Amino acid sequence: MEDEFEELGQQNSFDIKALAFRALNYWYLFVITLGIAFVATYFYNKRLERIYSIESLISIKEEQNPFFSSSMNLTFNWGGASDKVETIKTILKSRAHNENVVRVLQSYIHYKEQGEYRLEDIHTNAPFIASLDEDFPQILNTPIKIVFKDEQNYTASIDFTNAESFAGINYKLNKASGIMPKGENYAGNFVMNAEAATDYFKFALTPRRNTPIEIGKEYYIYFTSLNSEISKYRSIAVNLKVQGASMLVLSLTGPNRAILADYLNVTTEILKEKQLEEKNQFATNTLEFIDKMIIGVEDSLRKDEQKLKKYKQDNKVFNPSLKGEEVFAKLNQYSIEKNGYTLKLQYYKLLEDYLTNSTDFRSLPAPASSGIDDPNIVNNVSKIVSLSIKRAKLGETVKNDIFFKEIDQDIEATKRVLLENVKTARSSTNIDIANVESRTARANAEFRKLPEEEQQLFNIERSYKLSEASYTLLLEKKNEAGIVKAANVSDVKVIDSAKDLGQKSILPNTKKNYSIALFIGLLLPLAFVFLVTVLDNNINTPDDIKKLSNIPILGIVSRSRASNNLAVFESPKSSVAESFRGIRSSLQYIYKNLSKDKTKTVMVTSSVSGEGKTFCSINVASVFSLTGKKTVLVGLDLRKPKIFGDFGIDNDTGVVNYLIGQKTLDEVIQSTKYDNLDIITSGPIPPNPSELLISQELDEFIAELKLRYDYVILDTPPLGLVSDALDLINHADATIYMVRQDYSKKAMLNIINDKYKKGEVKNISFVLNDYRQKAKYGYGYGYGYGYGYGYGSYGNGYHEDERKTLLSRLLGLFGRT
Template identity: 30%
Template sequence: MSGQKSNIITVEDLRTVQKFLGKNWYLLLLIPLFFALVAYFYTHRLPEIYGAKTEILLKSGEEYDYQSQVYSSLAGFYSNYADITNQKRVLTSYDLVSKVLEKLDFDITFYVVGRVKTIPGTSLEPVDVDIEILNDRLYGKRIDFRILDTESYELSYEMGDENRSSIHNFDKEEISEAYRIKVNKKNGFYEEDISDLVRNHYQIEVNDINRLVSKFRSNLAIENVQYTSILAVTLENELEDRAKVFLDTLASVYIDYTIEKQIQLNDNTIQYIDLQISSVQEILDSIETEMELYMAANAILDLKREEEKYFNELVKYETSVKSLELQLEALSALEDYLERSTEEKLLPPAIYILDDDFLDKSLNALYNFQFGMDQELFDVTEDNIGIKQEEVRIDSMRTDLLTYIDNSRFAIKGRIGDISNTIAEYEYKIRSIPGSQRDLVEINRKLKVNEKMYTFLLEKRANTVIAKAAIIPQTSVIEKSRSVGLVAPDKERILLMFIGSGMILALFIAFIRLIFYERIENTRELKEATDIPIIGGIPKSAKAEETRLVVDLAPKSNIAEAFRSIRTSVQYMNPDHDVSTMLVTSLHPGEGKTFCTANIATIFSKAGKKVLVLDFDLHKPKVHQTFEMDNSVGLSTYLIGRIGWRECLMSSGIENLDVITSGPVPPNPSELVLSEKVTELMDEAKKEYDLVLIDTPPLLMISDAMVLRKHTDMGLFVMNTKMSTKQGVKYLEEIIETNKLQNSCILLNNIKQKRWHYYSNRYGYGYGYGYGYGYGYGYGEKKEKDR
């Protein structure tokens, strides 16, 4: 016993599953099948989406040594471009995608409308269409295009709530308030069968640049290839070739974009150096002119060796002062840049003349934040909390840089002051030189200082020009765009989803039926559902209309044996004394209570018991039909006092079995059962008969059965497997408990033969009789032929 309890799955569990599947197999099969058919037609109508893919290497490293040296200070700046997250944003930015689409002719899409599916294309086979939208309301709407004959065509479209249609001629420009169009016939147009073209239905859709940019951005996906600086760019589109062309153009525009930034940066640096060179050149020209005039007017002697040494030192220090003054100018340019509007996206060129790593990296970081915020503004507004936080961070960095520039300016001015003191010492030492020679020394000193500055600027300019000539893309396409085939719709996935949804729905319906509408199909299930005694079960008859009194006409049938078992069970329910009166009723009409009443009466009469059947169903009487009797007189005529009960008594034709039918249906049947004559009838009948059976109306419809129950020893409730549910059993239990009905039992009718053989331990006779009959009441229902 304990071993059986330890089993995870018991035999009862398997029976439950078998029953569940047996009752709902058609739901579990047909609903998913229906959903599969819906999925097939649904996916067939969906537009097919194709994918294309390309791969871009962010930093190839293909640069010359002198280029990397010149741009060594740009490492922090270029790190922005090497940053993968930023590059993803750049590739999907509105500006870049817009530039790509401006180079491509993607604004017009053509469609061939079929009976079930609409197929997109880049052109119409029979004609060339040149169309321009003049009314923005027509953007994104499909214009129906139909060829009428070899000379004309028709355009129709919706404008607001109005449907518009126009007929135009081929090879002629047509202008309306909504569009300008010219449709040219292609070569071979006349040779084709015009009837085929007339039957075809085409559509034209024109999109504006904003709609196209949004569409392509939403379908663009970028992934970083793991452990590399390679970006895999994919695009989904209804047209396979269009997706490939877009990706190739996107890669080209992106590479030009990175070069453009480098060239622009280089040009700004050259421009700044040219301004400085021009300024120094003017100074040199004026000094040389001054020297020529002075030497012509004065006789100059050569300087002594010691004086020459003082002169060279003085030139060196003044050159340093000039260089520091140039740095002050650069700081002023940077300060002006920081104080101007944040619309500037490139670093000022003067930064590359300063040898200050901290300033360089700080400006690079500021640029990176500005660039990132500008890219984010394509997707969000300035009121976004993230943008507000970025603005606060940029303002803080700008303030820190301005403070650093002020400190740097102060330090440089201090350095200039120190060098100026040294210059003053050397100037004092050369005062011993005669006045005319001393003036020439001053002029020559200025010339030397500016010549060194000029040489320095020329070197910077030459290096920058060389770097510009050597600029190559820092990004490269390592895999051109290629088609990856059909990516949507995923028909297999959709089919599985629909089938799964259908299965879930089928299971849901099946469980609802199991919980709320499960029918009890055998006595075992009935015993599990209630504590009310089960007196027995009646098997279903395959030929319900062939005979009604089965026990009498087919005494060796399974049904007759079932009623014999019921007779035995009735006798054992009251071992102290025999049951003399029994009430037979049911919850619903059509459950077979009259059939059971007649056959129970017959089986007891064949056992030598004298039996009387009373048809107290004064609403819809059926007993007289079962026994094929006249119903002109009966209980109704007795209860109203017209005749005595013995005058209503009729013989059934079966030995020991008498019947009192209901008689004519009275206008007040429920009041008649409350008559004292019922008590008198029962008292006298019990004296003359061994068993009195009362057939009553269904409990759920009429309360007569509860009134008559007090006159009987036993209550028999007939339940039919077609209507028996656990809710019905619970309701019956409540009735019995509320009314404290003793000696109540249930008889389960209409058990299917297969289940009957199983639950009766395969005990059967196999005589092939057709037993039972249709005993539906008709209380608002049709008569049932099959119990």
């Protein structure tokens, strides 16, 4: 027996099924909470500012100049596509770049109008443009209301109510300063196209083309700080379109699609211009270098030309001899060669001084500008310029020296190699000059044999030719550099520009919010039901009884709708009457070991008052009487007598009178209007009920009743409140222990369980009273006839109270019957 009760305790676990059906019973709570959650979410979504996402697509590809040739050497390697992509990603998110874009767009000037819930940014839909005096501190984060009286005149006003202090910003210097309002409000009248100057703002409004002014409508101008705008747009997302491809997707999020599209388009345009400018830097440096050299050569050429012209006029020498022409051609050729080598030496000297004394090599001219085609020098100059530009870009975005360490090491290594290249090239060039000078010396020996006039003419003409050749060479190189610069295209190409196409908002995420509302709407009532279930100490279902006790269940009695306790007599076809017939049948199993002729006694008790023991006693007695068996119902609850009222009899005399010897048995027995059913009420309330119930007189009383009746039904006091019922158990062949749904506490069964465990009570069974077919417990009809579970024994159609309206049936599904 002890093992059985240990197993019983282990079975007393949480019932998920019961929780589910209990939740179903509280369907109205789910409807209410879901309704509130969805309505609240609807207004929440409606009030939230719409956030949109706009994208543009660009490609990063090194575009080779179509005019580039090996003789020009005016372009250089930028470090590879992948490196450039990462560099551009960094530039697009840098402060310097975004500040340029913000200033170009003047995105710190906001044009607004009153929306349903807030001031909405209308951007280019505003009918005017504000031209700021950016040296004047404009008032920050405070709306300036603009109302037009007509197309030329408007009122500008500011509401300072509840404001403690304000700040102004000088956009030119990006410097904030304090502003103290003079009074609660400001208002002034101004004219379009004329400057509106106040203590709080200074701008001129000009009409925007193709956007009409609405007279009387309220517009607003709103200034934000330069830093806040830069910070906002530095959040631009820059991602690779496809991994490994040099295509970038630029995306911005914000409340105005048109503003986002404009910003993305301007940011790519500025990026393109900047990249082209940097790509042209080498050619620009070369052009500047050549221009400086041309100035000196032009001066020499002009002087030589005048000198040659004057000599020919003065000496009347115009046609030199054939021999002189030949020698002159040689000397002229040697001079041009020497001049070329000298130009190279000048470049080597410039390059060496630059590498030795400078740290920024972005301004180095191309070697081709001096006729240098040494691949080592050309490539290394290109490399060091590229590294210097890369370092300068990095300096715009990062301040930590650790990021410059590797690139500085590369620059230093390239510089050392380049200095060695220059040293080698200079030695080689000096050898070339010596060679030219040797040939020139031999030609000069021949030259001195010519007539004096021819020698002087050839000297002047040679100087002129030399200047002319130098000038022509420089012009040629300048044209080459100009062609390369003009033909250069940016490595940034816009594939898809950003456009306002009426894209749907990404925030608020209405589906997500409604999903959260659904979750909360279900969770709150479910949590309530769970709490109710956990804290519920009532006995609700037959399974609850099975988990709490090993005492068998004799039957289940549904809720009675009768006006009194005479359910069997008043509604013989009801499910309640059928329940008691089932209990009567089940009692026969208990009586099977008794003689058929022997009187059977049934004791009805419970844990506390109100669980239906009197109701059960009356109806059990009723069903036995209907079988033709002589039945007596005895009221032994001497403290709280009840059974007399339903039968229309009084309680003046009863068991108490018999036990104290005042009345005989015949005098206390009262007949009812129902055949075979007599009643013995408890009588007047005695001062010592416990003593009377354990007296010998009670034994004699029961014994005498057994001689007269076939069934004796004892209505006893609650076992959980007084000990009287325990003393009466010995007089009963079967004991019915009443348990009421939603009323009896689980802990109340501990007493009877203990008695049953110890063997002090036998032939005891539970009857679950006031049972309703409740969805919240997951149980209903179906506790069968064979076991005495009389609720619904014969099926639908046999019980008169099953004829219900459609509404009552629906309510019955949720325990509202």
